[in-house]
Amino acid sequence: MTGFVVGALVTLALTLALLLRPFYLRQSAAATASQRQLNTAILREQLAKLEQDLAEGTLGVEDYGQARAELQRRVLQDTNEADAAPTLRAPRRTMLAVGLTVPAVALGMYMLIGSPASMTEAAGGAHAGQQDLVIMVEALARKLEKEPDNQQGWAMLARSYKVLGRSQEAELAFEHAGAFIDNDAQALANYADVAASNAGGFKGKPAMLIAKALKADPQNAMALWLSGTEAMSRDDYNGALTTWGRLLPLLPPGSEDEKMLRGAIEEVRAKAGIKGAPLAAASPASPTAMPAPTPARTAAAAGPGVSGTVELAPGMKDKTTPSDIVMVIARLPGTRVPLAVLRASASELPMKFKLDDSMAMNPQALISTAKEVEIEARVSKTGMAKAEATDLLSAPQTVKVGAGDVTLRVAQVRN
Secondary structure, eight states: OHHHHHHHHHHHHHHHHHHHHHHHHHHHHHHTOOHHHHHHHHHHHHHHHHHHHHHHTSSOHHHHHHHHHHHHHHHHHHHTSOOOOOSOOOOHHHHHHHHHHHHHHHHHHHHHHSOGGGGSOGGGHHHHHHHHHHHHHHHHHHHHHHOTTOHHHHHHHHHHHHHTTOHHHHHHHHHHHGGGGTTOHHHHHHHHHHHHHHHTSOTTHHHHHHHHHHHHOTTOHHHHHHHHHHHHHTTOHHHHHHHHHHHGGGSOTTOHHHHHHHHHHHHHHHHHTOOSOOOOOOOTTOGGGSOOOOHHHHHGGGSOOEEEEEEEOGGGGGGOOTTOEEEEEEEOTTOOSEEEEEEEEGGGOSEEEEEOGGGBSBTTBOGGGOSEEEEEEEEESSOOSSOOTTOEEEOOEEEETTOOOEEEEEEEEOO
16 A cells, blocks of 8 residues: 555656646746846847848838837837836646646546555455445446346346355345246356255255256256256265266366366265276267266166167268267257267277167156157267367258168268
């Protein structure tokens, strides 16, 4: 704070010095400028002008003589008068007004658009930023008291309250947001999070909101995480593993979130008594991003599915590397949520495939229960669940469940 104040005072002093300097110079000049001296300077200038006009021919000799005589008469008259007091004085009122106004305006502008809280120690910087956020949030809350039907504003206020850790107020604001967030999976997941925090569990309203968020976007990461956590709260280990298995390939390989989720999956497997090799560390080229099959999924593998061959079109071979990931995906026609996914290495192309219930993404939605599915193949550099630019695709085909001679030709690049 001391450094800031010293710097501000030095800057203010320099500013005032520059602004008041002309007045001091004017006062200095006025100290030596009498009325007689000013008149003499004026007459000399007029005499020089007469001589110039005579030299240029614009003034006749007779006229020049008369004008010069008149000037000489005025000079004699001025020299007989008593010298007058200086006529130029420093405007003290103006200087005083400038000296008071500039600091006042500077301070007012700083208080208005600056950050007064930053004058505290550096350690208080984060606190000042939070105080600014609190002020803005409170202003929004006051505004919404007058606009109770502004659902978009309530949704914004709810997110802000959540950031500030004010869960009770966040839940109330989400309630006011109403239909505005009905199809916003992220907002619904945030709503479920604060509702669960306030209720001390997921039973009832939080669970309903999680289901609603996943209906809006089955691949919303936060909703999937909460869904798995909700399953764990009911000791539904298979449900947690299935849900978190859907989340795992959505997370950036090697990220802290991905590592944390892998740890959670291993913990659930241990609690459920599911034996098997630990989950392999993820890498962009690793097809192990999907969780190891649970006993329930393995037992379901006997159901009918779809099988066939995946092959590359001739023009696509130079666009792949052996480490690329091949994904064969089956969905219900007209939907985005996969029923089953098979992952393999591009080094195996052309390859045989079979999709069945052992590869189900959700034990409640099995391929064996569908009459027909839309199936396609995708070759990816990263193996991420969400399609990316430069992925290689086959044309989607709608086939009956039980078909065994499906050919998927990868022949186009996703833009």
